[in-house]
Amino acid sequence: MLPLMQEHPTIVGLCIGFLFGILLHKGGVTKFDVIVNQLRLRDFTVVKIMLTAILVGGVGVYALTEGNAVTLHLKTPYYLLAILIGGGIFGIGMAVLGYCPGTGVGSVGGGSIHGLFGVIGMIVGAAVFAEAYPLLSKWGILTTWRLADAKETFPQLCNIGTWTLWPIMAGAIVLLFLILEVIAPAKKEP
Amino acid sequence: MNWLTAKRWSPYHVGILIGVLCWIAFYVSNSPIGVSTAFVKSVAMIEQKAAPDHYKDTAYLTKYGTKPDWEWMLVIGIFAGALFSSALSRDVKPEIVPNVWRGTVGKSGAVRLFFAFLGGIIIMFGARMAGGCTSGHGISGGLQLAVGSWMFMGAFFLVGIITAMLIYRAKRPAAQPPAPGRPQ
Numbered sequence: 232m233l234p235l236m237q238e239h240p241t242i243v244g245l246c247i248g249f250l251f252g253i254l255l256h257k258g259g260v261t262k263f264d265v266i267v268n269q270l271r272l273r274d275f276t277v278v279k280i281m282l283t284a285i286l287v288g289g290v291g292v293y294a295l296t297e298g299n300a301v302t303l304h305l306k307t308p309y310y311l312l313a314i315l316i317g318g319g320i321f322g323i324g325m326a327v328l329g330y331c332p333g334t335g336v337g338s339v340g341g342g343s344i345h346g347l348f349g350v351i352g353m354i355v356g357a358a359v360f361a362e363a364y365p366l367l368s369k370w371g372i373l374t375t376w377r378l379a380d381a382k383e384t385f386p387q388l389c390n391i392g393t394w395t396l397w398p399i400m401a402g403a404i405v406l407l408f409l410i411l412e413v414i415a416p417a418k419k420e421p
Numbered sequence: 422m423n424w425l426t427a428k429r430w431s432p433y434h435v436g437i438l439i440g441v442l443c444w445i446a447f448y449v450s451n452s453p454i455g456v457s458t459a460f461v462k463s464v465a466m467i468e469q470k471a472a473p474d475h476y477k478d479t480a481y482l483t484k485y486g487t488k489p490d491w492e493w494m495l496v497i498g499i500f501a502g503a504l505f506s507s508a509l510s511r512d513v514k515p516e517i518v519p520n521v522w523r524g525t526v527g528k529s530g531a532v533r534l535f536f537a538f539l540g541g542i543i544i545m546f547g548a549r550m551a552g553g554c555t556s557g558h559g560i561s562g563g564l565q566l567a568v569g570s571w572m573f574m575g576a577f578f579l580v581g582i583i584t585a586m587l588i589y590r591a592k593r594p595a596a597q598p599p600a601p602g603r604p605q
Contacts, residue, residue, distance in 0.1 A: 251442060252500060287441065304452060
């Protein structure tokens with residue numbers, strides 16, 4: 232695969248996206264009802280998928296960094312004001328649209344016409360942000376509350392070993408899942 | 422091959438496989454999975470053709486460029502993969518008004534399409550302000566234990582939950598998912 236990545240990164244990207252699209256569909260998250268019912272706290276599919284992916288993905292990626300096989304790719308620098316405001320706006324958009332960018336694109340693959348309108352809206356939204364960017368920069372919104380370079384991950388910020396933190400994370404996530412399975416069991420549709 | 426044609430898999434199985442896919446992305450492509458950047462690139466591509474002078478003046482767009490790269494192709498792949506999976510499980514159906522919307526907001530297709538479009542504008546504006554979305558910040562940032570990404574997740578979940586609770590208030594039973602434990 233590695234030489235393929237050097238020669239044809241676009242094909243590798245396409246393949247990884249293809250697998251991701253399958254998983255998003257099989258997970259049920261390319262459906263408006265599933266995402267909105269997560270936000271209404273009636274269906275916890277989204278949280279179950281995301282936290283499992285974070286746990287499995289994180290342990291694996293950090294293990295690979297130990298072997299120097301990969302490096303982390305953080306979104307340095309992190310400006311927390313923009314993250315919080317942007318996150319809030321994102322939350323409003325997600326509630327109204329009923330998809331996130333990835334699942335919105337996936338929903339179109341399942342025939343969602345309102346999803347398609349959402350995707351077109353997303354292109355417009357990116358264009359609007361590009362226009363607003365100079366003004367937002369001038370107002371300082373995008374460059375406030377910068378996280379120190381060496382404190383961008385929880386192990387760094389809290390001065391805790393990576394392999395002390397992961398078991399704690401795993402325990403907390405599994406505990407949450409056990410609680411969720413009691414309140415809202417995962418159901419597999421036929 | 423039942424599992425390939427199944428409409429749904431356990432969320433835990435899906436989560437595990439997404440996690441593994443992230444290992445692959447890091448190891449093979451030296452890049453985390455993300456989706457929102459591709460939208461900025463798409464705008465750049467469109468504006469470069471449709472309004473080249475304005476494109477050249479818009480630093481936010483020229484910064485990303487117009488080349489269809491790994492990240493951009495990944496999003497094309499998502500569409501193709503979801504289509505493939507949906508087709509295999511006979512789960513392709515044209516949908517204008519989803520169930521939960523119909524049972525809470527109303528059945529007008531025009532209203533739904535308008536708000537889907539508006540929601541798309543809002544969500545991407547928020548994503549670019551925050552520097553990522555549920556894939557880039559949520560999954561990739563989350564698995565890297567990035568403080569900023571976890572804060573993003575906290576912010577969008579909190580505001581998203583409040584917004585959804587305000588918008589989607591059941592008018593009719595169709596809006597309620599079946600109670601847990603009861604057969605469908």
